[in-house]
Amino acid sequence: MSVFTLGGAEREAVLAPALAALTERHRQACPPYSRILDAIGARPPYERVADLPWLPVRLFKTHELRSVEEDQVFRVLTSSGTTGQRPSRVFLDREAAAAQTRMLAATLRVVLGERRLPMLVVDSRSVVRDPALSARGAGVLGMMNFGRDHTFVLDEHGRVDAEAVKGFLARHGGERFLVFGFTFMVWLYLRGLGADLSQGVLIHSGGWKRLAEQEVGNAEFRRRLAQECGLRSVHNFYGMVEQIGTVFLEGPDGDGLYCPDFADVVIRDPETWQEAPPGVPGLIEVVSTLPTSYPGHVLLTEDIGVVRGVDDGCLPGRRFEVLGRLPRAEARGCSDTFGQGG
Amino acid sequence: MSHLDRLRAVFRVALNLPDGTDVDGLEYRAIPQWDSLAHMALIAAMEDEFSVMIDTDEMIDMSSFAKATELLEKHGVGAASR
Numbered sequence: 503m504s505v506f507t508l509g510g511a512e513r514e515a516v517l518a519p520a521l522a523a524l525t526e527r528h529r530q531a532c533p534p535y536s537r538i539l540d541a542i543g544a545r546p547p548y549e550r551v552a553d554l555p556w557l558p559v560r561l562f563k564t565h566e567l568r569s570v571e572e573d574q575v576f577r578v579l580t581s582s583g584t585t586g587q588r589p590s591r592v593f594l595d596r597e598a599a600a601a602q603t604r605m606l607a608a609t610l611r612v613v614l615g616e617r618r619l620p621m622l623v624v625d626s627r628s629v630v631r632d633p634a635l636s637a638r639g640a641g642v643l644g645m646m647n648f649g650r651d652h653t654f655v656l657d658e659h660g661r662v663d664a665e666a667v668k669g670f671l672a673r674h675g676g677e678r679f680l681v682f683g684f685t686f687m688v689w690l691y692l693r694g695l696g697a698d699l700s701q702g703v704l705i706h707s708g709g710w711k712r713l714a715e716q717e718v719g720n721a722e723f724r725r726r727l728a729q730e731c732g733l734r735s736v737h738n739f740y741g742m743v744e745q746i747g748t749v750f751l752e753g754p755d756g757d758g759l760y761c762p763d764f765a766d767v768v769i770r771d772p773e774t775w776q777e778a779p780p781g782v783p784g785l786i787e788v789v790s791t792l793p794t795s796y797p798g799h800v801l802l803t804e805d806i807g808v809v810r811g812v813d814d815g816c817l818p819g820r821r822f823e824v825l826g827r828l829p830r831a832e833a834r835g836c837s838d839t840f841g842q843g844g
Numbered sequence: 845m846s847h848l849d850r851l852r853a854v855f856r857v858a859l860n861l862p863d864g865t866d867v868d869g870l871e872y873r874a875i876p877q878w879d880s881l882a883h884m885a886l887i888a889a890m891e892d893e894f895s896v897m898i899d900t901d902e903m904i905d906m907s908s909f910a911k912a913t914e915l916l917e918k919h920g921v922g923a924a925s926r
Binding site: 576577600603604607611614616617630631643644646647648650652 | 891900
């Protein structure tokens with residue numbers, strides 16, 4: 503069953519009441535959230551998704567925002583922050599933890615299918631073995647659910663392990679396989695391999711900041727990977743630990759990021775906070791019905807994006823692009839769990 | 845060895861538990877040994893031991909030893925080894 507079925511209007515009709523109900527539920531269950539809503543004077547009715555009160559994503563660094571009792575917390579997720587910053591903390595109960603894994607799987611199914619594919623990880627095994635898991639390790643670990651025979655491109659010292667890749671391709675190079683890595687790692691290490699990855703499906707995330715410094719954008723990224731590795735099935739995704747399980751997935755033609763049925767984006771003019779029309783850049787607000795155990799269902803990010811179209815691409819709903827970070831936003835680690843920039 | 849005993853052995857090896865540990869009541873993440881990394885090793889070990897292919901959704905839903913026995917039955921393992 504696909505989670506890419508709802509067109510723009512239909513999605514609005516489903517999400518507006520669902521997210522309004524979540525807002526009320528969190529208001530009653532999370533006192534700090536309730537105080538924030540009171541302070542900004544937010545009150546129902548919320549007719550449209552864009553009418554809902556949003557939380558700046560950085561509040562998860564400074565406040566303990568949870569809507570379940572402490573003894574119901576099953577997992578606490580943290581994002582990386584650069585030195586001296588507090589990480590975000592996200593509180594999941596059993597139900598929310600199960601839902602996020604399941605819905606991430608449902609979202610990626612549109613490109614991966616139901617089978618776990620042989621998997622090449624553009625990273626080192628040591629990132630997932632660290633007991634105090636880094637955000638990068640958590641991201642790799644989360645993706646490893648979709649693979650089998652996990653093979654790491656880098657050895658324990660972070661050097662390319664050409665033998666391991668050769669062995670992997672000897673075992674699986676003739677069938678469909680999954681390649682996953684953070685965008686800058688893929689750019690750094692995959693191109694020089696000289697390997698035929700033409701049967702691979704690449705999923706990558708983590709942001710363009712480091713590549714932007716080298717003036718490499720998405721089009722160049724895709725062109726070079728196709729040319730140098732034969733990789734033609736390439737899907738970037740955008741997501742953040744504060745809305746874990748929700749990812750916005752790039753379509754097959756690289757024409758933008760698509761929203762799963764349980765999520766959407768609102769682009770806001772940073773001066774007026776009004777919703778910006780398609781084609782006009784602004785701050786990205788992400789909405790999702792997955793955060794049931796913490797008030798992360800309507801979040802204003804520190805990323806700038808633009809809606810490229812609605813119901814005009816290969817999947818229904820909004821099609822958007824992430825353009826970069828808000829200049830004044832604090833620098834975050836380059837590999838926040840499940841990426842911070844698209 | 846019955847398929848249940850084989851499954852118990854797979855659990856003990858994959859989760860690094862001492863011989864003879866009672867695993868029948870185990871739940872995912874209820875013990876430190878059964879974390880997400882061990883979960884993947886466990887799934888791979890089950891696939892090898894019983895020659896089955898476990899899908900993403902089945903892997904996600906296998907949240908206890910009891911669920912693992914159900915999963916094997918679904919793949920026809922219980923019936924075949926009896």
